[in-house]
Amino acid sequence: MFDGFIGLVRDIYKTEAFIPLHEPRFVGNEKQYLSNVINSTFVSSVGPYVAEFEHKIADYCGAKHAIATVNGTAALHVALLLAGVKAGEEVITQALTFVATCNAIHYCGAEPVFVDVDGSTLGLSPQALANFLDEFGERRDDGLWNRLSGKRIAAVLPMHTFGHPCDMKGLMAVCQHHGLPLVEDAAEALGSLCTLSPDDAGEENVTKHCGTFGKLGVLSFNGNKIITTGGGGMILTDDAELARQAKHLTTTAKLAHAWRFAHDQVGFNYRMPNLNAALGLAQLEQLPAFVERKRALADRYLGWAEANGVQMIKEPNGAQANYWLNTLLLDDALQRDAFLEFSNAQGVMTRPLWELMPDLPMYRNCRTDGLRQSRWLADRLVNIPSSVVF
Template structure:
């Protein structure tokens, strides 16, 4: 019964009898005008005023020390891992419940994931499970580096994700990283506009990464951003993402292997226009979240709220179903009536390319996998 009522509620919210997507972008500002300026300038690639302007806007909004625009979030993650000194054969602790891009970036650099459990509040990497795994399976060598006891492989970083925009428990994870000499890299791809104890996600670790894919809070079509706290990291990030080319009036000289990861000016122009409306978008998304919370109040379905320590962007509104059967019925009934809902991602260790990765027990991850459903979350006037 709740399924049909939910479908009617969503259609009423979006005032539409057509297909309702999970998260569609909103272009009602200066997007067309800035794109036209870019085309008229002929600077449509990675050299152009909007790239620098977009970086500055994101830097100012997030409070990051440095922001480097990239072609997508995966490229930004790859760059962060590279700058953190992660190399082929190293281990990086992350969560099993994440989008595949987190693990693809590890694969691109040749590192291996260690899949640990999430906590059941914000669905981020669980500090208690992380501390317990390190205590049992890791050791600090004579040089103070963290290593896996059994294999001797270096453990270089901890990479939590702020799931659906809800900030993970960063203070506890930072303390673990200090104890074990690990680098904290925040996969903040989904969390532009989310704050942990007053600080923007992606700015507490040494590195943070944002995504501006078409389904994110704001979009550049395709794009990402590397956030750094230290100027040296930011300068290095910009250098290596620009093919490591040394500035010269006409000579081509590259002083190290680099990546061709810079965001094109066309995409940045779109991002600048989107940033101008970010606060309005976030306000509308919070109103939508409140509507969902009211709808599910008193039912067997629990709406996922932001944790007490944080302010979330509510990127994807999420409901916890009573069990796997009710989850499947909800998914089938909504999608059959052209209201797009989605389950959470399959746990990463279930995918063939990561099936042999080290992992701890995943009780909360498996529980969430069998119950979570994402609901339409487009930023609309509600």
Template sequence: MSNLNQVVTFIRDQFNTNEFIPLHEPRFRGNERKYVLETIESTFVSSVGAYVDQFERMMETITETRKATAVVNGTSALQVALQLAGVQQGDEVITQALTFVATANAIVYNGAYPVFLDVDLDTMGLSPKAIADFLDLHGDLREDGCYNRLSGRRIAACVPMHTFGFPVHLDELMNVCEEWQIPVVEDAAESLGSSYHDKHTGAFGRLGVFSFNGNKTVTCGGGGAIVTNDEEFGLKAKHLTTTAKKPHPYEFYHDEVGYNFRMPNLNAALACAQLEQLEQFVERKRTLASDYASFFDGIGIKFRRELPSTKANYWLMCVELENKSVREEFLSFTNANKVMTRPIWQLMFRLPMYQHCFRDDQKNALFLEERIVNVPSSVI
């Protein structure tokens, strides 16, 4: 590509540095130090503390959901959310192959089988049409739920993932899943600050989950959250993720097998300070996205934009190149010049532990896998 020098120069100008430019690094510009020091001084640095409660209330406000539960990371959040939605050993869960491996792993942690269906080209997320086509061919709606005629297994949930913060076609997806009585659990790990028809991602399904990993728009090093509008689910999520311990002043009594998935108060303090800046972070990222769009349009490279009626947080910004060969040239040149770029994930069915899983033709996912590249997306 003759314009790769222009790409590197433009990105360096945006970030105002000749040093290495990472793909996405955190920004600590608010009360992070203050809140963390307060937590240390209080000695409540583990899983009990005021900031854990505050974090949960803030997530409820941001997502406009009734209950939020703080957990140790986004993968654990999805694992528990699927269990709450009714996923059991031997069930199947519809999801996308174009995703980070944690989406598939969380399904398997519940003893279930991923079913990989195609994505839409415009959202890069799970396609409602692909779900409808699969269920029309293989779905069997019974009194106790939807079954896969091919495998005989119950289809216990559907997990769309909002790729890079771009919302999937939620209205259509929710309608298909409602018709087939399949609960939706949103993997909103990448989409904090994104919305669909002015409603926050994660708030559409029976449950939604978020990640606060070190490379996310808002981070606390690790961390995750489960959100839901079902208060019983919210209470159960808190119970399961805190080792299923019954409240008591001093006795230790656990009434079922739970998980030690608690978010430490120290991490929650950092998360609260970051959440206070969420709106500012998203707006700055959206400004960078607009600048990228203008630049890449000018040199004939397609920059991925949000769709009408959606607001994307532009967690990771990306370009769509002509083919795999051009993608490799782009990746090689930019990384050699200390500008970190990254291809989209390898599709899940390419990984040895998921090669046996059902998948449809994956036409769109294969197209995107060969062409999508993430460019530096940190808050400026």
């Protein structure tokens, strides 16, 4: 099986050289737009490409507002603040995620609480969330409190893992029942869609982009994402006032004035530079083709997996994934480790799952629900090369 996999990947990418997990593709107007920015001298956050990138991302995702930031973690930090997360409170999230999800919670002075994921989506499980809140949630006049910790539960933060949409129908229902704001970490899910059936959305199916279901959502344009700005992120929201606050906070809370430097609160220097936005615009022009090619790549991997008796993570029912990172589900940790060692020794980069968040020293004391499914998956999941193929 291992030899066959290496042969497949080398045939897909048509090279005998090292094959990375995910690298960017610059085949459009990137150099032209970057040259335009340099010639204009507006290379920082003041420049027309920033506003244009925000407008076109909002249009692509179907959001009313988009606010560009220097990276996805900064976007998450501000989104959580705007959702009302305060120091000393808790945010419920998943342990199966990249560390930025939890770091953003920590930046707010809050603490993550980890509940389990669904095996079908790799995202936060509505049932696990409901079970935790039913057992430990206590409704008070000023919100929902965790009777175990004595802290207020401020928000729920699911992550669309590897571009596979979470069960948004279930998560929205639980959050609505308990009166909790939903903030989506869609850092990996640009180009991923989820469909709400008639009983959720009215008379007809409604298909929406990941990051547009909650009060706020967040995208990432890191160098390994489906499109990149080098480093960058985006806050999505339909709330005009939240959008105004997001832009204000990410621009050092500076009041508009021709020459005075007046600031009305503690803000952050989080705005995306014009250089990065120009790169992002050129990449965005290619995004539909990138998604199409990544889905075709996933189909090829799925064909190989089925022919060889290997499980592969497929997009959930009612969803269309961007297949940001294709993922195999192996038999156990021993097979996973053998596969990782063999493939990387052959110059084909593969990667295990991130360390589960409560296994990291800074989050070791955070509460969990046991994370049975998360730990089972962590022993078996492997990411395989997923760069766009031309």
